[in-house]
Amino acid sequence: MxxxxxxxxxxxxxxxxxxxxxxxxxxxxxxxxxxxxxxxPHSSNDDNPPPGPAGTTAARTTGPPASQRVALASLTASTGGGNFRPDGSGLDMACASGQSIDRQRSVEYDLLGHYAALGADLTVSKARDGDTALQVAVFADDRGVGTYTLKKDGTTRRLDVPLAGVGRLRIQLTCQFPDGEVRFGDPLLTHA
Known part of the structure; x- marks a missing residue:
């Protein structure tokens, strides 16, 4: 036993x-x-890095024909479409309320690789004062491709980001105070 x-x-x-x-x-x-x-799904595609060294822009002699450009406002946003307000040839995006659950505004588009670039003229149309910074960040397939810090001093910053092969575009606005607004002047996508 x-x-x-x-x-x-x-x-x-x-x-x-x-x-x-x-x-x-x-x-x-x-x-x-x-x-x-x-x-x-969250990692970058190292086989297709963005063209050119980081921080440089290629000199453009002439733009593509108008038939190859599409107004960003003509696309339907997949999320956050109400955060853009059409205004003439541009789009305006107001700052978030600043509450703990509402820190930034963003709009996303499904591009499905159909576009090569996005261009727009960024200006601050509303801000608490001339020293208040507003930040626009652009993401292509969750990779940051452009960050623009703006102030209401009358200057215009040119947003030019490459989008070749990009499936999803996200534009995000972060503000210090809720009473600001950024204008995206004549935002155009260039066909691939």
Missing amino acids: AKDSAVAGTASTWMQVVFGGLGLSVAIVGAVIAYFAWVQ
Whole structure:
């Protein structure tokens, strides 16, 4: 009887080791799969880096024909479309309320790789004062491709971002105070 008890104890210990090890292996494999499922859609595509060195802009001798350009306002936003307000040939975006759950405004478009670039003239149409900074950030497939810090000093900043092969475009406005607004003058997408 003592021998059977010892064999049962040894078998029990052996089964705990085997099944515990299998459980741990399954958990590790599951964690690795979950990690790559999350990281892969959020990582950049290193095979298609943006053209030119970072921070440089190519000299443009002539723009593409008007038939190859599309007004950003003519596209339907996939999310946040109400954050842009059409105004003549431009679009205006007001600052968020500044509450803890409302810190920034953003608009997203599904481009599906149909466009090569986005251009617009950025100006601050409303701000608390001349020193208040408003920031426009542009993301192409969740990669930052342009950040523009603006003040209400009358200057216009040119937004020019490459979009070749980009599936999703996000334009985001972050403000210090809720009473600001940025104007996107004549925002045009260039067909790829």
